[in-house]
Amino acid sequence: MSDTTAYQGAGATPYEPGFGDYVQLLKPRVMSLVVFTALVGLLVAPVHLHPVEAFSAILFIALGAGASGALNMWWDADIDAVMKRTARRPVPAGKVAGGEALGLGMALSGISIVMLWLATNWLAAALLAFTIFFYAVVYSMWLKRSTPQNIVIGGAAGAFPPMIGWVAATGNVSVEAFLMFALIFMWTPPHFWALALFMKEDYHTAGVPMLTVTHGRKATRAHILVYTLLLVPVALGAAVTSIGGPFTLAVAVVLNAWFVVGAWRIWRRDEAVAEADKYAVEKAFFRFSLLYLFLHFAAFLVELALKSAGLGGW
Amino acid sequence: MTFRPEHELHKRRFSRNLGLGLTLVAFVVLVFALTVVKVQRGDPLQGYDHTYQPALLPKVETQP
Incomplete structure (x- = not known):
């Protein structure tokens, strides 16, 4: 029996996954x-x-x-x-x-x-x-x-x-590899907790013990601020190693200042205010967090290019 | 003799089969390219097949 005869006997047409599904x-x-x-x-x-x-x-x-x-x-x-x-x-x-x-x-x-x-x-x-x-x-x-x-x-x-x-x-x-690891590691919690703040029903419905579900939204806002502050020395630290330079350090200072301001604004808000503007600040923080990570790693590449031109690096 | 018309099931599987086929071809090309790079650069070969490996020879004791 071929696969087509077996298929003909199967009755209703089953979904055939395409390459894109995999x-x-x-x-x-x-x-x-x-x-x-x-x-x-x-x-x-x-x-x-x-x-x-x-x-x-x-x-x-x-x-x-x-x-x-x-x-x-x-x-x-x-x-x-x-x-x-x-x-x-x-x-x-x-x-x-x-x-x-x-x-x-x-x-x-x-x-x-x-x-x-x-x-x-x-x-x-x-x-x-x-x-x-x-x-x-x-x-x-x-x-x-x-x-x-x-x-x-x-x-x-x-x-x-x-x-x-x-x-x-x-x-x-080496220390450079560890700091690149630490940069993403410390960035992940604020990034996902901001998402959890405005996708609030999802994790609750699924029974996933996200911080928003177990400790409440006020505690989550405080955690976002604390982890964002802990991220700052890691990001600045990476910028003063051999993969960084003045350009990377300048980018890191601006990005982290902006990120801390965003976390501060999230911490200052309560649920009533957030509900009123449909979590605009949380959503903006989440979007900026994606840009934050991209620009940090892009800065390392720019510094590399500057170094090869005799301009960048320490 | 005529070819049987293509079954509708095979039509729907075409994208999957094409994708897998192209992936396998790309994988073979990549392994071949890697092999060429490694062999041309003369990376140390650790196999036992017809390869001279001085590191595996016993040490010769010498008098001081």
């Missing part, structure tokens, strides 16, 4: 951030890879991140189904079976780790393996449903790519 499992928007930060980590490193090796390194780091996204979608399908923001993802929408997401995630995890090892070095591959494990197991399976600190600790998974890019080039971890 790509959606890899969370392409998250992958774009991974590609950018990993690329910056790799380019600002003092050791330069052959372009083919560099391309392979970025590709397999992104693929590993995509694999962890597929594993997350397999595990969190029940939560995703009840949240407006995630209900249209391929598994809860019924486009791709959960088992397929698991299989794709496992296969791509193995391929990306082995290929990154072959293309660069074992330490970069080990860090990628740890990142996938951290996101899929530590964050998705454990922290996300059990503690309001889920975003704080789980943020490490998204912070590893620039460090892996650096390690792929140099073969070791």
